[in-house]
Amino acid sequence: MLLQSPPPDLKTLRRQLRTARRALSPATQRQHARAVASHLQRHYPLRTARRIAYYLARDGELDPQPLRERLGERRHLWYLPIIRPFQPPRLWFIRYRLGEPLQRGRFGLLQPRHCRHPVTPRFLDVILMPLVGFDATGQRLGMGGGYYDRSLAPLRTRQYWRRPHLLGLAHEVQRVARLTPQRWDVPLAMVVTERGLQLPAD
Ligand SMILES: Nc1nc2c(c(=O)[nH]1)N(C=O)[C@@H](CNc1ccc(C(=O)N[C@@H](CCC(=O)O)C(=O)O)cc1)CN2
Numbered sequence: 001m002l003l004q005s006p007p008p009d010l011k012t013l014r015r016q017l018r019t020a021r022r023a024l025s026p027a028t029q030r031q032h033a034r035a036v037a038s039h040l041q042r043h044y045p046l047r048t049a050r051r052i053a054y055y056l057a058r059d060g061e062l063d064p065q066p067l068r069e070r071l072g073e074r075r076h077l078w079y080l081p082i083i084r085p086f087q088p089p090r091l092w093f094i095r096y097r098l099g100e101p102l103q104r105g106r107f108g109l110l111q112p113r114h115c116r117h118p119v120t121p122r123f124l125d126v127i128l129m130p131l132v133g134f135d136a137t138g139q140r141l142g143m144g145g146g147y148y149d150r151s152l153a154p155l156r157t158r159q160y161w162r163r164p165h166l167l168g169l170a171h172e173v174q175r176v177a178r179l180t181p182q183r184w185d186v187p188l189a190m191v192v193t194e195r196g197l198q199l200p201a202d
């Protein structure tokens with residue numbers, strides 16, 4: 001009898017995908033970050049967005065900094081996530097101007113030292129999200145803490161007249177065949193890798 005190996009559990013899958021993205025050389029990392037910036041710099045919801053959340057790349061994450069540099073500071077306000085200091089864990093977003101001081105917070109994450117006027121996701125036009133994994137349908141695998149999912153949950157249930165456009169950024173090596181959607185998952189509008197934009201397909 002042929003025994004098929006079972007699909008890896010999510011914890012194993014996260015570890016494998018994080019190892020794969022970390023294994024990319026610094027030169028490849030830079031090339032992918034520049035390719036993603038080229039694919040997105042003329043992208044309509046981003047060009048016209050006023051408030052954009054991004055993240056400071058770590059652990060092999062696709063680096064959104066070249067994209068920030070191309071889009072510039074004149075038309076856009078840039079925000080970084082911070083873990084809000086009480087339970088349940090959720091993200092707030094803080095305006096961050098280049099050159100302002102950073103400090104290490106929870107999990108050793110760099111975050112703005114001055115946390116003035118945090119906003120929740122509904123005040124943002126675009127959220128650039130770091131992915132651990134993704135599939136062709138736009139399903140996303142994150143760090144597993146539910147930080148983004150919990151923070152975005154109100155957008156699913158309430159009717160806001162506008163909601164942020166969610167863009168996932170990743171390297172192609174983070175693509176997986178199929179992720180099973182969880183009840184609380186908030187779907188992405190698009191995944192962007194060095195190969196280009198990917199609209200969710202069923
Ligand atoms: N660059 C970046 N910023 C981000 C995230 C992210 O994935 N990447 N987040 C995405 O949610 C939020 C923070 N959530 C995080 C959740 C877990 C870990 C993490 O490193 N966990 C370690 C365990 C560390 C420990 O327990 O001390 C790990 O899993 O190895 C990091 C960020 C907001 N900011």
Ligand SMILES: Nc1ncnc2c1ncn2[C@@H]1O[C@H](COP(=O)(O)OP(=O)(O)OP(=O)(O)O)[C@@H](O)[C@H]1O
Nearest residue numbers: 140141142143144145146147148149150153182184
């Ligand atoms: N809207 C929510 N309300 C309550 N708990 C939630 C919600 N969203 C996620 N969670 C909790 O967070 C945990 C992690 O979720 P999941 O495995 O989907 O993480 P993830 O999508 O990889 O992480 P993240 O959202 O931080 O990128 C789940 O076990 C779930 O219990």
